[in-house]
Amino acid sequence: MTETEIRSAISQAVKDVREKNPMAPSITNTVTQDFVANAQLAVGGSAAMLYLADECESIAKIAPAFYINMGTAMPFYAETLPKAVQALQSNQTPWTLDPVGIGLSSLRTDILRQFKNFKPSIVRGNASEIIALAKLWGLIEDSGGQVRGVDSTEKVSSAKAAAIALAKFTGRAVAVSGEEDFVTDGKEEILCAGGSELFTKITGSGCALGGVMAIYLTAASPFIAALTATTMFNQAGTKAAAEVSTPASFKVHFLDSLYSLTADDVANNFRVVGSMETMFDFFG
Amino acid sequence: MTETEIRSAISQAVKDVREKNPMAPSITNTVTQDFVANAQLAVGGSAAMLYLADECESIAKIAPAFYINMGTAMPFYAETLPKAVQALQSNQTPWTLDPVGIGLSSLRTDILRQFKNFKPSIVRGNASEIIALAKLWGLIEDSGGQVRGVDSTEKVSSAKAAAIALAKFTGRAVAVSGEEDFVTDGKEEILCAGGSELFTKITGSGCALGGVMAIYLTAASPFIAALTATTMFNQAGTKAAAEVSTPASFKVHFLDSLYSLTADDVANNFRVVGSMETMFDFFG
Amino acid sequence: MTETEIRSAISQAVKDVREKNPMAPSITNTVTQDFVANAQLAVGGSAAMLYLADECESIAKIAPAFYINMGTAMPFYAETLPKAVQALQSNQTPWTLDPVGIGLSSLRTDILRQFKNFKPSIVRGNASEIIALAKLWGLIEDSGGQVRGVDSTEKVSSAKAAAIALAKFTGRAVAVSGEEDFVTDGKEEILCAGGSELFTKITGSGCALGGVMAIYLTAASPFIAALTATTMFNQAGTKAAAEVSTPASFKVHFLDSLYSLTADDVANNFRVVGSMETMFDFFG
Numbered sequence: 039m040t041e042t043e044i045r046s047a048i049s050q051a052v053k054d055v056r057e058k059n060p061m062a063p064s065i066t067n068t069v070t071q072d073f074v075a076n077a078q079l080a081v082g083g084s085a086a087m088l089y090l091a092d093e094c095e096s097i098a099k100i101a102p103a104f105y106i107n108m109g110t111a112m113p114f115y116a117e118t119l120p121k122a123v124q125a126l127q128s129n130q131t132p133w134t135l136d137p138v139g140i141g142l143s144s145l146r147t148d149i150l151r152q153f154k155n156f157k158p159s160i161v162r163g164n165a166s167e168i169i170a171l172a173k174l175w176g177l178i179e180d181s182g183g184q185v186r187g188v189d190s191t192e193k194v195s196s197a198k199a200a201a202i203a204l205a206k207f208t209g210r211a212v213a214v215s216g217e218e219d220f221v222t223d224g225k226e227e228i229l230c231a232g233g234s235e236l237f238t239k240i241t242g243s244g245c246a247l248g249g250v251m252a253i254y255l256t257a258a259s260p261f262i263a264a265l266t267a268t269t270m271f272n273q274a275g276t277k278a279a280a281e282v283s284t285p286a287s288f289k290v291h292f293l294d295s296l297y298s299l300t301a302d303d304v305a306n307n308f309r310v311v312g313s314m315e316t317m318f319d320f321f322g
Numbered sequence: 323m324t325e326t327e328i329r330s331a332i333s334q335a336v337k338d339v340r341e342k343n344p345m346a347p348s349i350t351n352t353v354t355q356d357f358v359a360n361a362q363l364a365v366g367g368s369a370a371m372l373y374l375a376d377e378c379e380s381i382a383k384i385a386p387a388f389y390i391n392m393g394t395a396m397p398f399y400a401e402t403l404p405k406a407v408q409a410l411q412s413n414q415t416p417w418t419l420d421p422v423g424i425g426l427s428s429l430r431t432d433i434l435r436q437f438k439n440f441k442p443s444i445v446r447g448n449a450s451e452i453i454a455l456a457k458l459w460g461l462i463e464d465s466g467g468q469v470r471g472v473d474s475t476e477k478v479s480s481a482k483a484a485a486i487a488l489a490k491f492t493g494r495a496v497a498v499s500g501e502e503d504f505v506t507d508g509k510e511e512i513l514c515a516g517g518s519e520l521f522t523k524i525t526g527s528g529c530a531l532g533g534v535m536a537i538y539l540t541a542a543s544p545f546i547a548a549l550t551a552t553t554m555f556n557q558a559g560t561k562a563a564a565e566v567s568t569p570a571s572f573k574v575h576f577l578d579s580l581y582s583l584t585a586d587d588v589a590n591n592f593r594v595v596g597s598m599e600t601m602f603d604f605f606g
Numbered sequence: 607m608t609e610t611e612i613r614s615a616i617s618q619a620v621k622d623v624r625e626k627n628p629m630a631p632s633i634t635n636t637v638t639q640d641f642v643a644n645a646q647l648a649v650g651g652s653a654a655m656l657y658l659a660d661e662c663e664s665i666a667k668i669a670p671a672f673y674i675n676m677g678t679a680m681p682f683y684a685e686t687l688p689k690a691v692q693a694l695q696s697n698q699t700p701w702t703l704d705p706v707g708i709g710l711s712s713l714r715t716d717i718l719r720q721f722k723n724f725k726p727s728i729v730r731g732n733a734s735e736i737i738a739l740a741k742l743w744g745l746i747e748d749s750g751g752q753v754r755g756v757d758s759t760e761k762v763s764s765a766k767a768a769a770i771a772l773a774k775f776t777g778r779a780v781a782v783s784g785e786e787d788f789v790t791d792g793k794e795e796i797l798c799a800g801g802s803e804l805f806t807k808i809t810g811s812g813c814a815l816g817g818v819m820a821i822y823l824t825a826a827s828p829f830i831a832a833l834t835a836t837t838m839f840n841q842a843g844t845k846a847a848a849e850v851s852t853p854a855s856f857k858v859h860f861l862d863s864l865y866s867l868t869a870d871d872v873a874n875n876f877r878v879v880g881s882m883e884t885m886f887d888f889f890g
Contacts, residue, residue: 069639069655071353075525080569085525086423087353089396093427112657113682114397139654143661239865241643241653284862285648294568297523355637359809364853369809370707371637373680377711398681578852581807 039226047262048269049305054257056082056301062252063088063097065122067109067138070242073289074105077246080296081270083253089114094122099129105252106158107136107245111146119149123156132159132255132263136248140170150174157208159260162248165192168214172200177207194220194229202227211260213251215244218311219268223261230265231311232272234279236288243292247271250296269308270299323510331546332553333589338541340366340585346536347372347381349406351393351422354526357573358389361530364580365554367537373398378406383413389536390442391420391529395430403433407440416443416539416547420532424454434458441492443544446532449476452498456484461491478504478513486511495544497535499528502595503552507545514549515595516556518563520572527576531555534580553592554583607794615830616837617873622825624650624869630820631656631665633690635677635706638810641857642673645814648864649838651821657682662690667697673820674726675704675813679714687717691724700727700823700831704816708738718742725776727828730816733760736782740768745775762788762797770795779828781819783812786879787836791829798833799879800840802847804856811860815839818864837876838867 039047061084066074075085088094089112098104104126106119126133135158137150154175161171169192173180178200194216205212205224214220219230237243247267254263278291323331345368350358359369372378373396382388388410390403410417419442421434438459445455453476457464462484478500489496489508498504503514521527531551538547562575607615629652634642643653656662657680666672672694674687694701703726705718722743729739737760741748746768762784773780773792782788787798805811815835822831846859 067655068352068636069643069653072356072525072640075353076570076573079523079525085353087351087394088426089394090427090429092429093395093423096426110655110657111661112396112680139661142656142664143658145658145660239647241640241647284865286644286858286861286865289644290570290574290858293570297568297570352636356640356809359637360854360857363807363809369637371635371678372710373678374711374713376713377679377707380710396680574854574858577854581852581854 044262044265045305045308047258048266048308049301051254051258051262051266052081052270052299052301052304055253058257059084060102060253060256061086062103062105062249062256063101064105064107064249064252065089065094065115065118066105066107066245066249069110070245073242073246074249076293077296078249078253080293081250081253083250083256085249089118091118091121094118095125098122098125098131101131103252103255104131104133105136105249106133107138107248108146108149109136109138109245111139111143115149116145120152123153127156132260134158134160134162134248134252134255136162136245137167137171138163138245140167140174147174157210159255160211160213160251160264161204161208162213162215162244162251162264164215164244165194165197168197168204168212169200172203175204175207177203194218211264213264213268215247215268219272221261221264221268226261228265229311230268230272231309232269233275234288236279236283236285237275239285240289243271266304270296270304272309273304273307274299328546328549329589329592331542332550332592333585335538335542335546335550336365336554336583336585336588339537342541343368344386344537344540345370346387346389346533346540347385348389348391348533348536349373349378349399349402350389350391350529350533353394354529357526357530358533360577361580362533362537364577365534365537367534367540369533373402375402375405378402379409382406382409382415385415387536387539388415388417389420389533390417391422391532392430392433393420393422393529395423395427399433400429404436407437411440416544418442418444418446418532418536418539420446420529421451421455422447422529424451424458431458441494443539444495444497444535444548445488445492446497446499446528446535446548448499448528449478449481452481452488452496453484456487459488459491461487478502495548497548497552499531499552503556505545505548505552510545512549513595514552514556515593516553517559518572520563520567520569521559523569524573527555550588554580554588556593557588557591558583612830612833613873613876615826616834616876617869619822619826619830619834620649620838620867620869620872623821626825627652628670628821628824629654630671630673630817630824631669632673632675632817632820633657633662633683633686634673634675634813634817637678638813641810641814642817644861645864646817646821648861649818649821651818651824653817657686659686659689662686663693666690666693666699669699671820671823672699672701673704673817674701675706675816676714676717677704677706677813679707679711683717684713688720691721695724700828702726702728702730702816702820702823704730704813705735705739706731706813708735708742715742725778727823728779728781728819728832729772729776730781730783730812730819730832732783732812733762733765736765736772736780737768740771743772743775745771762786779832781832781836783815783836787840789829789832789836794829796833797879798836798840799877800837801843802856804847804851804853805843807853808857811839834872838864838872840877841872841875842867
């Protein structure tokens, strides 16, 4: 895709969602559900969070996209998650996977191992999570190392190979979030700039980003959906951090900015940095 | 009731709650618990959210009112909800039912069908939910049609017959929330105006409204409780939307306004619109 | 400890947490998880909320501290909580216990009775909860009386004997939150002033305080950790209430203030009141 094609696809995705108010239901952690739902609504989408296996199955059949975040697994997730993902695949419903807490328990590991067969449309995580998932799926060498619950202990750049391996395997998109954000479909590799350090001082911006990616899956390819949500978060975060410098106010301004961004803003201010070797001529 | 009697009863309910700080415990969805609790506190009430069947039974015996919202059903709700409702009836504790997600699963349908025998003091929902519940309880003809999870796909006016049928059946009150809000006890029919389009851009205002209705059930009849909460939300929403135009700021200003409204404000600014045929001479 | 030693220890704890970004995972209620996590992040810590027994066991082994709040018990807590606490003890991981809802059900009572053998580093609660726990553990005489769910019906001063009895038993610290806050390790007894009446108009400030105490357990003794979190909440609450006078804005300003307080602020503005007999010469 050329730069112009990417900008145009992003603009179209933003517009479509604002017009159609699509719902991307979620199985997601209890800590950040409010933030995820409000972010989904702010960009023009609609939200519903679910726990029951049969409800996830039935809504996966009619929803245009889905979001799965394993942040606060409960015992019944052992039934809910596999059934939901099975239904998503049967209905070819696109979905975003956020492998939060990968490695914390055998329940999570078992479920995430099963997910290998169900190729999520987008895998979104911090560097540690992306590396851990690529190892779990046997796509990169497991040289040991630890994952620290929900926080990243790795730089985004360190997850590049893992992200590309995952994207090549799924044939869809992978997004690594951090100070900069790396988005790839296994061929294109884009490193996005923007955002704010204040994202690390509030809880759930990663979850909200995953939930918004699922909203854009209703209107664009996985790669464009991941890119659209990523650049919107970066732009809204930059704007909010220019207005306030403390975390709770930042969260309010961030959501407000997410709501106010126009399709033109998003597409025109989409910024790429070229610090990775594969980027040198991307927008050259 | 005359207009003067209604305004006086609303004023009294607002005052009583601010004086007595009554608690209305909830079984409610995990997404919006924070919003529900903060709205209940803002009007002067107190909050507690519960999941365990025996805790709901024991608190239903001592609480002056209760709120049940089925938004994010979990497997153990199959035991918790029927036991809670049984205890509420045994103790004649008034309660508000929010039939969110009606039709999504057999668990929800089974429980909501059982609730027919336990006549909630207030049923609050959007138009789609009210219509679906009236159909499930066999009170209006089921001509098919779909309910879309948590969002309304119907206009408030389309739920008028369903709301009246439900209210006649329970002998209590029903509130349909939307761009305008319809409140009925089966005899009186009031359509309230106000609020803001921004309510649709934040998650949980319907849940918060149901939770606040439960607070007013401690101080007024179901009809007055539903009316008081509805007009407070409309007034606070109108005020907030006059101050800010983006959703996250709107939510903060809305809760602040809910806290600041006086009993006189609420009773005097209570606005009714007469666009439905039965309204023509209501406040004439 | 002298006043100077206490101020110095508080200052050090604030600095250490901002530098090291320690994680205190939680088993905590679903209503206020967002507030707890954001408060933990605002002071420089890191958050993770968990439900599964084996996850709690494995994270208790590596986390530097832990927070347990029983606000919204779910059926599987019967397994999760005892296993978590067992793992905390085996690994000598310090933890804060918030006995919310004590007395509401046999599940809570059974679990809290078991906790007597596992001596929490800090017990934090309102006066009613502290009295109820001291009675449940047989440390003070049970003359009857009621606990009202999550709200305190008792004055802080009425819980003084219970708090001291609990602290003598655990050999660690107990904090009673209310209009004033009492912190004791069984020997030192400090009554802190500050805060704002607005804390009672938002949900979860007690939970957030408990969660932040757990963060400071990674950097200080239980007594200093409880004192540091208490004075930070009082100072940030006073500051926020000087800026705004409505609850939702207060919550935003409070979290922002928590983030902005420096170690010097916290240590120098640490205010003690001497209204209890044991206090007369504390800072004399």
